[in-house]
Amino acid sequence: SEGSVTATPIDTIDTEYTIPVSIGTPAQVLQMDVDTGSSDFWVFSSETESDEVNGQTIYDPSQSSTSKKLSGDTYSVSYGDGSSSSGEVYTDKVKIAGITVSKQAVEVAEQVSSSFTSDTSSSGLVGLAFDSLNQVSPSAVQTFFGNAQSKLDSPLFTADLKHDAAGSYGFGFIDSSLYTGSITYEDIDSSDGFWSWTSSGYAIGSGSFVSTKITGIADTGTTLMTMPSSIVKAYYKKVSGSYYDSTAAGYIFPCGNTTPSFTFGVGSLRIVIPGSYMSYAAADDDGTYCYGSLQKSSGGTNIFGDVALKSAFVVFNGASSPTIGWATK
Numbered sequence: 001s002e003g004s005v006t007a008t009p010i011d012t013i014d015t016e017y018t019i020p021v022s023i024g025t026p027a028q029v030l031q032m033d034v035d036t037g038s039s040d041f042w043v044f045s046s047e048t049e050s051d052e053v054n055g056q057t058i059y060d061p062s063q064s065s066t067s068k069k070l071s072g073d074t075y076s077v078s079y080g081d082g083s084s085s086s087g088e089v090y091t092d093k094v095k096i097a098g099i100t101v102s103k104q105a106v107e108v109a110e111q112v113s114s115s116f117t118s119d120t121s122s123s124g125l126v127g128l129a130f131d132s133l134n135q136v137s138p139s140a141v142q143t144f145f146g147n148a149q150s151k152l153d154s155p156l157f158t159a160d161l162k163h164d165a166a167g168s169y170g171f172g173f174i175d176s177s178l179y180t181g182s183i184t185y186e187d188i189d190s191s192d193g194f195w196s197w198t199s200s201g202y203a204i205g206s207g208s209f210v211s212t213k214i215t216g217i218a219d220t221g222t223t224l225m226t227m228p229s230s231i232v233k234a235y236y237k238k239v240s241g242s243y244y245d246s247t248a249a250g251y252i253f254p255c256g257n258t259t260p261s262f263t264f265g266v267g268s269l270r271i272v273i274p275g276s277y278m279s280y281a282a283a284d285d286d287g288t289y290c291y292g293s294l295q296k297s298s299g300g301t302n303i304f305g306d307v308a309l310k311s312a313f314v315v316f317n318g319a320s321s322p323t324i325g326w327a328t329k
């Protein structure tokens with residue numbers, strides 16, 4: 001089988017992208033954040049502390065004739081931005097992009113941290129990293145992609161994210177109308193559970209391409225992009241008035257100042273992130289300073305987040321030797 005589903009940015013600055021997900025019988029439809037940087041499928045639910053629910057749609061397993069409690073199973077997951085969620089586990093029918101997994105593990109939140117409560121646009125996460133990162137105990141469960149893979153025409157999903165416009169995720173097929181030229185594939189090292197790959201280098205604005213290996217993860221759940229500090233420093237040298245602000249915990253600059261494009265290499269292919277994508281949002285209340293979309297990596301993990309992904313068409317190929325494909329669009 002194969003299908004695609006619309007990916008909608010939750011705001012005009014593409015902080016996050018959500019898709020509609022049907023859970024249970026009759027279907028309960030939740031808007032969920034697709035996250036290739038984690039591997040738990042969890043939802044706001046009838047079990048979530050009521051003071052932690054703020055407008056999100058909740059999944060109520062007791063209203064579904066196909067739900068089944070996985071007694072004794074619990075989950076607890078924490079994320080790079082310090083947010084977290086924990087609760088119990090059911091299985092139920094889950095449909096995404098017209099593809100149905102009859103017994104998907106649905107992790108139902110009992111607790112969510114404040115940033116989830118305040119994110120009214122998302123009622124849960126669809127983790128699409130590798131199963132090894134799943135946080136259900138005592139035994140891990142599979143992601144939606146892990147469960148669906150065997151019934152997909154091809155064991156892959158694609159991301160066509162857009163700036164301030166509806167894009168799509170595809171499952172089981174590649175829609176050649178969504179990209180230009182050909183797709184360049186790189187090997188994935190999934191040993192850490194992430195979609196980790198190595199870029200061939202970068203360029204800043206109209207500057208010459210610097211050939212250097214940059215290993216990072218393709219993460220739809222991360223808004224921005226993080227690179228080694230030497231590259232980030234070189235970038236902000238080209239942004240007048242920019243500096244590293246410890247309060248903002250990142251590089252900021254006067255909002256009107258020009259931000260050059262940022263190019264990254266996929267083998268001999270070049271993906272250009274337009275300069276307009278390189279300014280993220282106002283860094284302060286009076287909006288004089290803006291927060292850059294490129295920030296320095298912490299803990300050695302470089303992240304090709306939404307800023308990079310929305311500049312390309314991306315294939316997440318889950319074959320036995322996984323690869324990632326990038327194309328211009």
Ligand SMILES: CC[C@H](C)[C@H](NC(=O)C[C@H](O)[C@H](CC1CCCCC1)NC(=O)CCNC(=O)[C@H](Cc1ccccc1)NC(=O)N1CCC(N)CC1)C(=O)NCc1cnc(C)nc1N
Pocket residue numbers: 015016033035036037038039077078079080081082083115119133134135219220221222223224291
């Ligand atoms: C099994 C866990 C799993 C692998 C986990 N994976 C991740 O954290 C990466 C994953 O892609 C998560 C998925 C997010 C989590 C928050 C909700 C939206 C999805 N990404 C991140 O945490 C990257 C940093 N966060 C982000 O990029 C969030 C995403 C977001 C979007 C909308 C609303 C709220 C948050 N954006 C912001 O924080 N923004 C506000 C600040 C602004 N400057 C940029 C936008 C992990 O590494 N956890 C280990 C971990 C735990 N604790 C910490 C502190 N660091 C960690 N790395």
